[in-house]
Every structure is written in C-alpha cells, then in structure tokens.
Amino acid sequence: MDSQALLGLFNNAALLLALALLIELTRAEAQPETRLRQMLIGVGIGVVAIALMANAWPLDPDFIFDARSVLLSVSGLFFGMVPTLIAVTISAAFRIYYGGSGMLAGLLIISSTASIGLLWRRWRPPTRSLGVLELYGFGLVVHIAMLLCLWTLPSPVFWSVLQQIALPVLLAFPLATVLLGRLLSYQFERRRAQEALRASEEKLRCYLDYAPLGVFITDQSGRYVEVNPAAGRMLGYSEAELLGMTIPQVLAPEAHAAGMAHFACVRASGSASGELLHRRRDGSPIWLRVDAVRLNEHRFMAFCEDVSARRATEAALRASEENLRVIFEQAAVGVALIDSRSGRFLRINRHYCEMIGYTVAEMSSGCSFQDITHPDDLPLDLGNMRRLLAGEIREFVMEKRYFHKDGHVVWVTLSVSPTWAPGETPCTHVAVVQDITDRKRAEAELRLKSAALESSLAGFDIVSEEGLFLYVNAAYLRLWGYERPDEVLATLPTEHCADPAMPAHIMATLQAQGEGTFEFTARRRDGSTFDVLMACHMLRDERNRVLYTGSSLDISERRRIEAEIRNFNTELEQRVRERTAQLEAANQALETFVYSVAHDLKAPLRGIDGYGRLLQQECAGGLPGDGSLFIDNIRRATQQMGLLIDDLLAYARLDRRALRRELINLPALVAAAVDEHAAEIQHLAATVRVEVPPLWPRADPDGLAQVLRDLLENALKFHRPAVPLEIEIGGRRTVQGTAMLWIRDNGIGFELKFHDRIFEIFQRLQRAEDYPGTGIGLAIVRKAVERMDGRVWAESVPGAGATFFLELPL
Numbered sequence: 001m002d003s004q005a006l007l008g009l010f011n012n013a014a015l016l017l018a019l020a021l022l023i024e025l026t027r028a029e030a031q032p033e034t035r036l037r038q039m040l041i042g043v044g045i046g047v048v049a050i051a052l053m054a055n056a057w058p059l060d061p062d063f064i065f066d067a068r069s070v071l072l073s074v075s076g077l078f079f080g081m082v083p084t085l086i087a088v089t090i091s092a093a094f095r096i097y098y099g100g101s102g103m104l105a106g107l108l109i110i111s112s113t114a115s116i117g118l119l120w121r122r123w124r125p126p127t128r129s130l131g132v133l134e135l136y137g138f139g140l141v142v143h144i145a146m147l148l149c150l151w152t153l154p155s156p157v158f159w160s161v162l163q164q165i166a167l168p169v170l171l172a173f174p175l176a177t178v179l180l181g182r183l184l185s186y187q188f189e190r191r192r193a194q195e196a197l198r199a200s201e202e203k204l205r206c207y208l209d210y211a212p213l214g215v216f217i218t219d220q221s222g223r224y225v226e227v228n229p230a231a232g233r234m235l236g237y238s239e240a241e242l243l244g245m246t247i248p249q250v251l252a253p254e255a256h257a258a259g260m261a262h263f264a265c266v267r268a269s270g271s272a273s274g275e276l277l278h279r280r281r282d283g284s285p286i287w288l289r290v291d292a293v294r295l296n297e298h299r300f301m302a303f304c305e306d307v308s309a310r311r312a313t314e315a316a317l318r319a320s321e322e323n324l325r326v327i328f329e330q331a332a333v334g335v336a337l338i339d340s341r342s343g344r345f346l347r348i349n350r351h352y353c354e355m356i357g358y359t360v361a362e363m364s365s366g367c368s369f370q371d372i373t374h375p376d377d378l379p380l381d382l383g384n385m386r387r388l389l390a391g392e393i394r395e396f397v398m399e400k401r402y403f404h405k406d407g408h409v410v411w412v413t414l415s416v417s418p419t420w421a422p423g424e425t426p427c428t429h430v431a432v433v434q435d436i437t438d439r440k441r442a443e444a445e446l447r448l449k450s451a452a453l454e455s456s457l458a459g460f461d462i463v464s465e466e467g468l469f470l471y472v473n474a475a476y477l478r479l480w481g482y483e484r485p486d487e488v489l490a491t492l493p494t495e496h497c498a499d500p501a502m503p504a505h506i507m508a509t510l511q512a513q514g515e516g517t518f519e520f521t522a523r524r525r526d527g528s529t530f531d532v533l534m535a536c537h538m539l540r541d542e543r544n545r546v547l548y549t550g551s552s553l554d555i556s557e558r559r560r561i562e563a564e565i566r567n568f569n570t571e572l573e574q575r576v577r578e579r580t581a582q583l584e585a586a587n588q589a590l591e592t593f594v595y596s597v598a599h600d601l602k603a604p605l606r607g608i609d610g611y612g613r614l615l616q617q618e619c620a621g622g623l624p625g626d627g628s629l630f631i632d633n634i635r636r637a638t639q640q641m642g643l644l645i646d647d648l649l650a651y652a653r654l655d656r657r658a659l660r661r662e663l664i665n666l667p668a669l670v671a672a673a674v675d676e677h678a679a680e681i682q683h684l685a686a687t688v689r690v691e692v693p694p695l696w697p698r699a700d701p702d703g704l705a706q707v708l709r710d711l712l713e714n715a716l717k718f719h720r721p722a723v724p725l726e727i728e729i730g731g732r733r734t735v736q737g738t739a740m741l742w743i744r745d746n747g748i749g750f751e752l753k754f755h756d757r758i759f760e761i762f763q764r765l766q767r768a769e770d771y772p773g774t775g776i777g778l779a780i781v782r783k784a785v786e787r788m789d790g791r792v793w794a795e796s797v798p799g800a801g802a803t804f805f806l807e808l809p810l
Contacts, residue, residue, distance in 0.1 A: 042083035046090025069113040073142040076117020108149035135181040139174030214304035222247040236281035252277040266292040334433040343368035357405030374401035411440040459552035481524035510538035531556045666695040673708040686725035697739040697808035703784040710777040715745040746801040
C-alpha cells in the first residue's frame with residue numbers, strides 16, 4: 001500500500017471521526033427527532049460521504065476506494081431509513097458525477113451497504129446494546145458484501161482490484177466500523193441516560209410539589225433550606241416562613257430533646273425514623289412521623305406524615321383488624337399480598353384462588369405471579385413492576401391473562417398498589433384482580449356480530465327518534481343504490497320510501513307495539529322502486545335515547561313469484577275440484593257395484609248350501625264312493641265363500657256408513673271386546689291381561705269396536721299349538737297428546753318384511769287349512785283406523801308373537 005493510499009485512509013478515518021464529533025455536537029441538547037432533523041442528519045452524512053470519496057484512495061483514474069461503506073452501513077444501523085436514504089441519494093449522485101468504469105460497482109456498494117445497515121437495524125433486538133463483537137461481525141458482513149459488488153467489473157480488473165484492497169478492507173474496515181459504531185453507541189447511550197436523568201429530576205420535583213407528605217431539607221445545623229407545599233400546610237406556615245427556621249422552633253417544648261436526638265442519629269447513622277410532637281403556627285399540637293435520611297454531609301431530608309389521627313384511632317384500628325381480615329377473605333374480587341422483588345404470593349384470598357383454580361396452600365408455597373401469567377402479557381407486567389420499584393409510578397392498572405390450573409385462559413383487570421411509603425425500601429404490594437373473562441368474550445362476540453352485520457345480505461339501519469339515519473350497513477347501501485354511508489346519513493327516511501308517510505307509520509307502530517314487520521315500496525337513489533320487507537324494533541341506548549332499527553330484504557322477486565303461485569294455485573284448485581268430483585263419482589259407482597255383486601252372490605250360495613245339506617240328509621247312504629266327501633267339500637266351500645262375501649260387504653260398508661266422532665271410554669270398550677270373546681278365551685285356556693289407563697280418544701264407536709274385535713280374534717286365532725296363549729292389552733298417553741293402545745300375544749308372529757302386506761285386502765301369510773279366514777280383517781282394521789285419523793302398525797318376531805299398535809287422537 002503506497003503513501004497516497006495511506007493518506008486517503010487516514011483522511012477517511014479523520015472524516016468518520018469528524019462525523020461522530022458532529023453528531024455529538026448536534027445532539028448535545030435534547031431535541032425531538034423531527035422529520036426535518038432526520039433530513040438534516042441525512043444531508044450531513046451525505047456531505048461526509050462526498051468528502052470521503054473526494055479523499056479516496058484512487059486505484060486508477062476510474063476507480064476509487066474509500067470508507068463510504070463504513071459510513072453508510074453505520075448510518076443505516078444507527079439513524080434509520082430517512083437519513084440513510086438521503087445520504088445514499090447524495091452519495092450515489094456524487095459517484096455518478098465522478099463517473100469512470102467503476103461507477104456501477106460504486107453504486108452497488110452504496111446501496112448494498114446501506115441496505116445491510118437498515119436490515120440489521122430492523123432484525124436485531126432493539127433492547128440489546130451494540131457490543132464490539134456484534135459490530136465487528138456487522139463490519140465483516142458489510143465489507144464481504146462490498147467485495148462481492150466488485151463482480152460487476154471486468155474480470156481482469158476485478159482480480160487486480162481484489163488483490164489490492166481485499167486485505168485492507170477485511171482488516172481495517174471492520175475495525176473502523178467497530179470504532180465508529182462504539183462512538184455512536186456511546187453517544188446514543190449517554191443521551192438516553194441524560195434524558196432519563198432529566199425525567200427523573202422532573203418527576204422528583206413534581207413529587208416534591210404534589211407529594212401528600214411533608215418534605216423538609218435541612219443543613220447540618222438543623223435549619224430548613226427547602227420544604228414542599230405539604231410541609232407548610234402541615235405546620236400552618238408558608239414555605240417562605242419555614243425557610244430559615246430551625247428544627248427546635250417547630251417542635252413542641254417537651255419534644256425538643258427527642259427531636260434533637262433524632263437529628264443527631266440521622267447525622268451519625270445516615271437515617272432515622274420516629275414520631276415527634278410538633279407545634280403548629282396557631283399553637284395546636286400535631287404528631288408527625290419523621291423519616292429522615294442524610295443526603296450528603298451538608299444536607300438532610302425528612303419525610304413527615306401527620307399521624308395524629310392515627311394515634312387517636314389506633315385502638316379502633318386494632319378492633320377492626322378482624323373485620324379487615326374477613327373483608328380480605330370474603331371480598332368479591334381477588335386480593336393478594338405479593339413480594340415485589342420475587343413476585344411470590346405471600347397471602348392470597350379465596351376468591352383469587354377460585355379464579356385461577358389453585359388452593360391457598362398451592363399459591364402460598366413458592367408460586368409467583370410470573371408462573372401463572374400469560375407469556376404475551378408478562379413483559380408489560382414486569383415493566384410496570386420495574387417502574388413501581390424504581391418509584392416512577394405509585395400504582396398501575398392493566399388487563400392481563402392468567403393460566404387457570406386446568407390450562408384455560410382467565411382474563412383479569414389487575415390493580416397494583418405498593419405497601420411501602422415513599423422513600424421506604426420496596427417490599428410488598430397488593431394486587432387486586434377482577435375476572436373480566438365474560439366481558440372479553442362479550443367484546444369478542446360483539447366484534448364478531450359487528451362483522452356479521454356488515455357482511456349480512458340483509459340491509460340494516462338505525463334511525464334516531466328525530467328521524468335521522470345513524471347507521472347503515474353495506475347491504476343497505478346496495479339495496480338503495482348508494483355507495484358510501486355518508487350519502488345515506490345525509491338523507492331522511494322519507495326519501496327512501498315511495499310513500500313519504502311510511503316512516504311515520506312505522507315509528508308510530510313501534511312506539512305502540514315495540515316491534516313490527518312491514519312491507520312497502522322503497523325508492524332507490526336513482527328513483528327506481530322495489531318491494532321491501534322490513535323487520536323493525538324500538539329500543540333504548542345507554543343514555544335512554546329512543547332508537548329504531550330495521551332489517552330489510554328485497555322481496556320484489558318474491559312478490560312476483562307469489563303472484564304467479566296464487567294464479568297457479570287458483571287454476572290447480574279448480575282442476576283438483578274437478579278431478580275430485582270425477583274420482584268420487586267413480587268410487588261411488590265402484591262401491592255400489594261391489595256391494596251389489598256381493599249381495600247378489602249370497603242368494604245362489606245359500607241355494608247351493610241348502611241343496612247340499614238335503615243331499616247329505618236324504619241320500620247319505622246311497623251315494624257311491626266319495627260322494628259324501630264331495631258334498632262336504634261343496635258345503636265348506638260355499639260357507640267359506642259366504643264368509644268372504646260378508647267380510648267384503650263389511651269392508652265396502654266402511655265407506656258407505658256415516659262416521660261418528662265421539663269421546664270413547666277406551667277401558668270400557670276394551671273390556672266389552674274381551675267379554676264378547678270370553679267363551680273362546682276360556683276354550684283356549686288363554687290368559688288375557690288388560691292394563692289400559694283412563695283414556696278418552698275421539699273416534700267412531702262402531703268402527704273402533706270392530707277394530708278391537710278383529711285384532712283380538714287375530715290374537716286368539718294365530719296361537720301356537722301346545723303353548724299356553726298369553727294376550728296383553730295395554731295403553732298410554734303419548735308425548736304428542738294422542739292415545740296409544742296395543743294388543744300383544746305370544747303366538748306364531750310373522751316376519752317384518754311382510755308388515756305392509758298383511759294390511760292389504762285378501763292377503764294371507766298362512767294356509768286357510770291351518771288358520772281359517774278371509775284375509776280381509778286387517779285391511780278392515782287399517783281402513784277403519786285411518787278414517788278416524790289414526791294409524792295402525794305392528795311389530796313381530798317369528799315364533800315369539802306379535803304386537804299391534806293403535807294411535808288415535810284425543
């Protein structure tokens with residue numbers, strides 16, 4: 001490295017030191033960091049950068065080497081965005097002006113080093129001070145990046161330049177970065193310390209002026225040299241009158257000896273506390289607690305508190321200690337006494353423990369408030385405690401989160417007050433907590449509802465008692481054709497209705513009823529109209545003001561569809577009436593035909609049966625072969641046919657017979673059906689249990705009696721051979737308000753897949769030879785029950801019996 005290069009480097013170093021000195025001078029007086037000040041700092045850094053480039057180490061006529069990388073990177077690290085951008089702009093402009101083949105590399109170095117400084121500033125923890133190692137590492141990163149920017153040079157030039165500057169750059173410039181950074185860091189730290197000292201002095205002055213305690217400062221002879229207003233009020237003197245007076249002049253005569261001994265103790269040991277009797281200006285006595293400290297060899301400070309009332313009430317206070325303990329334990333809020341240094345709970349009440357799920361023993365066995373505080377809230381809580389311990393604040397209130405013992409979060413309002421007096425050593429503080437979890441949930445729910453209201457498809461508005469819009473949501477704007485809420489708030493509700501009298505009608509209805517739903521024609525901003533359905537309510541806010549709310553939907557399309565549906569329904573009803581008349585006529589004709597056919601068939605069947613009986617009686621012995629057997633078969637077939645016709649007639653008569661609806665005594669009707677089949681029950685040795693509560697369904701007496709007969713006959717018929725027959729008849733009132741009756745047997749049962757089939761006409765599951773019948777009985781049961789607006793169904797297991805259920809209206 002030649003002498004010219006060394007001279008350039010020394011000049012650069014001198015300029016960097018000059019920059020640090022300049023910043024020190026500009027920051028000598030605390031000034032607010034305004035945007036203009038930042039711009040001026042940026043201009044100053046830019047000028048220094050120009051000076052650096054002007055005193056650079058020229059490697060060749062087109063390429064210069066200087067310490068601007070140190071300057072700009074440190075500028076980004078310490079001064080932030082605005083000064084650095086201005087300095088970069090000035091530096092880049094000068095470099096462009098300087099020109100040469102290294103201009104592009106120079107611009108890249110300017111932008112990259114400044115960017116690294118800004119990014120380092122952004123990503124590093126702001127509370128950590130800049131140490132030598134961090135600054136050295138920062139300088140290495142910056143200047144490695146600087147060397148990488150030289151790749152833009154032609155390859156021969158790049159390697160030549162790199163051989164000349166790499167070692168000086170990597171050795172000297174990080175050290176220069178450390179030196180400049182430490183100087184600036186020292187200046188910043190000293191400025192912050194000065195500002196903290198001034199703030200502390202201002203707080204102390206404010207405290208002395210507004211402190212409730214009397215503050216006396218004396219010289220070594222005991223003469224008052226400074227007092228605060230509270231001291232003058234305490235003794236009845238003005239501040240000017242107290243200055244120059246001595247300690248004995250304000251003491252009661254009988255307390256002179258004790259007072260002077262107290263002062264001597266302060267001078268000897270540095271502090272003393274005691275209660276001394278003083279005399280006010282008007283001669284009245286006053287007991288003061290005096291806490292005195294030695295500030296230095298020539299000044300002593302005493303904090304005085306009027307304890308006259310305390311002495312007079314000490315007995316009452318002792319008597320009230322138990323009451324205070326009860327209040328502490330039974331308070332509706334959580335109260336705890338906490339060690340201010342460690343945060344450990346020293347004493348805690350029951351409500352506090354219930355709030356966070358721990359017992360008093362668990363909380364008092366070394367647990368601290370840090371252990372149960374949410375980590376996101378702990379920094380603020382600890383910061384407030386540091387300020388409290390430092391005397392910067394006397395109390396604080398904050399909202400924070402605790403962890404409940406089971407893991408869920410409990411929101412509380414925390415109020416902290418110290419138990420030490422000003423000037424005393426911090427020891428403990430009282431924490432009062434109130435559970436606000438429900439309030440926080442309500443706030444979150446309110447935010448959610450507000451978001452839902454804004455995203456609702458229904459228009460929503462709030463109108464004052466005077467008829468002025470107070471709020472509209474986005475859907476309301478879309479419905480009425482407005483773009484911004486302020487456009488609506490400047491209008492009246494009458495402008496939004498085709499009928500201007502509608503708003504007054506709505507308000508009058510709400511005043512009378514409190515709520516209502518209205519359909520009316522609305523007018524949009526452009527004059528077009530649409531049909532709207534609005535649900536409105538009247539309510540009062542926290543100041544008891546009347547408000548009207550409305551939730552609106554565009555029902556224009558619904559009204560159009562309703563009109564079409566009404567027209568379609570009218571046409572459909574006419575078609576249904578016509579079709580119903582046709583079906584009724586056809587059913588009537590079919591029933592008449594069935595009845596006539598069934599009735600006309602009985603006459604020839606009676607003839608066939610009669611002639612068969614005569615043949616049996618008169619020719620029984622003269623019939624050849626199986627003649628008697630054939631006649632028996634003929635007679636059985638005609639009798640079966642007669643039964644089938646009778647059942648068919650009964651099925652047809654159900655629709656022909658008028659339906660009577662009466663309240664029926666169901667237990668009595670069941671008992672009558674059982675008595676009617678008493679002979680058959682006795683013959684089968686069957687057991688019939690009847691447990692029907694007093695129920696009075698509304699049904700047709702004849703129809704229900706026939707249903708019970710048919711179901712009981714089925715239970716008796718379909719029994720299992722060699723198995724004692726058991727029948728249970730029960731009932732109850734359902735939760736739907738209907739009467740339910742069931743008939744359960746232990747007969748042969750059936751498979752549930754045939755459930756619907758057994759209620760159809762002429763359908764049988766067993767052979768007629770095994771279980772005689774026509775297959776119409778259950779069809780009659782279903783038809784009769786449905787005519788009475790009831791329903792019938794069955795449950796069964798093959799070989800285990802069946803249960804038939806009836807449900808009838810009450």
